[in-house]
Amino acid sequence: MNDQGIKSRPAYAPLARDPVGRTHLLVADSMAIPHAAFAPGTSLGDYDECWTVEGHSRAIPSAMPDARMHGFRSASHLLIALRRRLAMEYMGFRLYAIGTEAFLWDVAAAAEAAGMGKEEYALFHAGSGARRVLCVHCRTLNQGVTTNLVACGGCGAALFVRDHFSRRLNAYMGVQVDAEMPGERPDVEEIYR
């Protein structure tokens, strides 16, 4: 069930600094950045700045000893600063993101909104595999879904999580699993950890 054979699910390749870029900003939604996020022979040191999330309420961005490092309180906190930064950037700026899928596509949306093209930012999935699931029936976003089925927080429908992913909505599609025959459902399994 983990691969439903649907081709809209994003695939991610390890990051490498774009040689034609001028400034390189890496953002991550965790302090724990895995080595696997970087292409062989490359590392965190290749980037001009690295913004991460410390996950506590006293974090102050840019107070770290290494001036290249900035620690934010949360992903939301980081995204506010990122949108401001993108509004002031010029051609040659390159953006790289590492983190959960929901974070990656929030970053991508900020980049697109600032006029960046697909070739100017790169994404790598790390951390939780939990999914953001849009109920196609009532349009409620259900966060942090780790199971094949989830009860919609809006309309209560038992949603099957399809592998169909919308970058624009930053969500997988949830479709009522027993619409044809009430109660006719597969077992619940935790598969997106």
Added chain:
Amino acid sequence: MSIAFKTDEIFRDGFRYANSDAAILRFPFPFVEDSYMYSVNIEPHVRGGPTPAFDAVLDIDEHYIGECRERALVLAQDPNRCMVLPHMMAAQWDTLELIMESLAADYPDHFQLGKDGDRWTWRNRLLNIEDSFVFGAPETLPFEPFEYITRQMQGDFTLQDQRDGNLYMDGGMVTSQADWSLEFDLGMTFHEWHGPVPLAHDLGVFDRALQYLLRLQYGRPVRRLNWTMTVNPRLDTSPENYPLWGPDRTTVTPENVGDKLHLRVELQTLYRLPRSNAILFSVRAYLASMNELARVPKWGRRLHRVLRDIDPALEDYKGLGRYRRMAIEHLAQFDDGAPTGKGIAPEVDVLPA
């Protein structure tokens, strides 16, 4: 030939729908031979084909008034069935122009377009609409131009923007779809929005279709047929309303399958648009019950053979699982084993009573 328009059809609970003999004979039956598999079955959309459904640029038939009314109902209940991204305004006007000009040329008794420079006057006698507006000025129409004109059409429409060597679904009017969501798929690339289709990716169908469509030229539209099956003559088989129509699939019995199960054929046409360089995709759906289609002897035989031999992956994707056996057993009475002629033409001029 004049069309006897029906005025009281219902495409949701309380169903009221049937095809006249003329409508059956013009049905765009999708199976060119006795078996079916995916292919890039695209051909030039030139006037004339195996049935009169191919005679106009955009086909109108006896169900026009009822289908427009059904569309208005869907939009009243869910406005997001029509969405167009902001950068597509030129494509909206392109669409309005293409539809108005083709309807006025193909059906002059029912639609008239007057132009005085940018001041246009549109008359739709079937829906009793008359509006004067300034071409290029959205505020002079009661809806944005794409929604305005597609509310007056049978069939769904999507707008594809062409950039980065790809097509992006950046707009649409989708109220009578075969189980896909415009709101969810809006903004997707060609391969993304086709993501859920089984088998065809691995056959390379989408790679080749995309390359073909990127080269689509203005004034040289193309077409293909697609099909699925629908229980009841229901137009809105959207994912959004799956909780409403999903239960229909459990209501098929050996006794009612011939009347209840409908072949749903999409005459898909694609047009390059002149100002925006976008592509307009028209998905014109036709519904006919098994028993209506079987009145054409060739189609009854062939439908039986196609359903009997279909690939299991397609059975699931097209939602046939719950009733395919019943359909095959019902259709067997129309299949005497005789060979069928190549192509989709009905090969009869009049239906037996």
